[in-house]
Amino acid sequence: MESNTNVITRRERDCLVTLEEDSPKNFPMRLHQIAQTLRVKPPTALNVIRRLERKGLAESKDGMVILTESGDKVAKSILLVHRTYESLLCQSGVSENSACSEAAEVDYIIPAGNARLILKKIGSPKLCPHGKPIPEEE
Amino acid sequence: MESNTNVITRRERDCLVTLEEDSPKNFPMRLHQIAQTLRVKPPTALNVIRRLERKGLAESKDGMVILTESGDKVAKSILLVHRTYESLLCQSGVSENSACSEAAEVDYIIPAGNARLILKKIGSPKLCPHGKPIPEEE
DNA sequence: TCCACTTATTAGTATCATACTAACGATATT
DNA sequence: AATATCGTTAGTATGATACTAATAAGTGGA
Numbered sequence: 001m002e003s004n005t006n007v008i009t010r011r012e013r014d015c016l017v018t019l020e021e022d023s024p025k026n027f028p029m030r031l032h033q034i035a036q037t038l039r040v041k042p043p044t045a046l047n048v049i050r051r052l053e054r055k056g057l058a059e060s061k062d063g064m065v066i067l068t069e070s071g072d073k074v075a076k077s078i079l080l081v082h083r084t085y086e087s088l089l090c091q092s093g094v095s096e097n098s099a100c101s102e103a104a105e106v107d108y109i110i111p112a113g114n115a116r117l118i119l120k121k122i123g124s125p126k127l128c129p130h131g132k133p134i135p136e137e138e
Numbered sequence: 139m140e141s142n143t144n145v146i147t148r149r150e151r152d153c154l155v156t157l158e159e160d161s162p163k164n165f166p167m168r169l170h171q172i173a174q175t176l177r178v179k180p181p182t183a184l185n186v187i188r189r190l191e192r193k194g195l196a197e198s199k200d201g202m203v204i205l206t207e208s209g210d211k212v213a214k215s216i217l218l219v220h221r222t223y224e225s226l227l228c229q230s231g232v233s234e235n236s237a238c239s240e241a242a243e244v245d246y247i248i249p250a251g252n253a254r255l256i257l258k259k260i261g262s263p264k265l266c267p268h269g270k271p272i273p274e275e276e
Numbered sequence: 277t278c279c280a281c282t283t284a285t286t287a288g289t290a291t292c293a294t295a296c297t298a299a300c301g302a303t304a305t306t
Numbered sequence: 307a308a309t310a311t312c313g314t315t316a317g318t319a320t321g322a323t324a325c326t327a328a329t330a331a332g333t334g335g336a
Contacts, residue, residue, distance in 0.1 A: 009293065032312060042313070044295050051293080063313050088226075092255040102252060106244045114240060117230035147322065170283060180284070182324050189322080200331095201284050 013108035020075035028064035081115040082107035083128035090129040151246035158213035166202035218273040219253040220245035221266030228267040
């Protein structure tokens with residue numbers, strides 16, 4: 001019945017974030033590069049891409065992969081949560097590197113709405129601890 | 139090689155928390171009661187229990203299930219994270235019920251050490267929004 | 277004592293995410 | 307043309323999750 005669309009796994013999250021961050025100006029990314037970034041073999045990466053395609057988050061042709069509009073939104077929302085949580089952790093006394101890897105564990109689970117509320121509570125910083133901008137609205 | 143001990147799945151988390159909260163004074167819990175609480179059939183619940191046993195977190199005999207000392211520690215640490223995150227969300231403006239279900243999504247992923255730092259940052263409340271005590275140390 | 281009920285357990289099946297190797301095809305480079 | 311690179315397919319494997327059906331084992335009542 002329900003195939004749990006709009007629920008995302010950790011691997012899918014990593015793939016979305018890779019596509020968002022490593023291919024800025026609407027440029028496609030090559031499959032083997034995605035595979036290398038995710039540290040998996042190409043068939044495994046392709047498998048992840050296929051799942052993203054089924055969820056309407058990515059499109060691919062001849063190994064060129066791009067995010068759809070919907071995928072871009074999801075990726076940006078993940079980055080919002082990521083940088084918000086990172087900021088919270090750093091303000092609490094966690095090291096930058098530690099904060100980043102911890103954030104990756106939860107940024108695809110925590111809803112963006114909650115992150116925005118947390119962001120306000122911790123003083124609405126404009127940049128994450130690494131100096132990257134925290135996305136405003138979608 | 140490494141079988142990912144001390145990493146826990148969502149179902150295992152639910153099972154640990156059920157055992158911790160629904161069977162206080164070292165009393166065993168019946169399998170069918172666990173199954174009902176988790177809203178799964180008994181064989182499914184048994185399967186989860188078996189995984190917890192393999193990880194050294196639970197023990198069972200004739201359908202009587204208890205947490206091991208190790209399992210108790212893990213469960214308490216999950217509750218610490220749960221109530222900390224719940225408190226953070228509520229302070230940020232999220233409703234109690236929403237905060238509770240959101241917290242369950244991440245409380246088994248966020249390390250207790252981080253939760254303690256966050257707890258300090260948000261003013262070291264002694265109780266979660268529901269009025270339950272936030273565990274001190276392990 | 278025998279039957280019915282509850283409970284636990286086993287066996288078997290299914291799905292989904294993850295990941296690999298091996299093999300094949302296409303393209304590009306030397 | 308030979309080689310290297312890349313994508314893709316096929317096949318296999320594991321682990322978590324979940325189910326049904328069947329069996330076992332105990333309890334309580336008629």
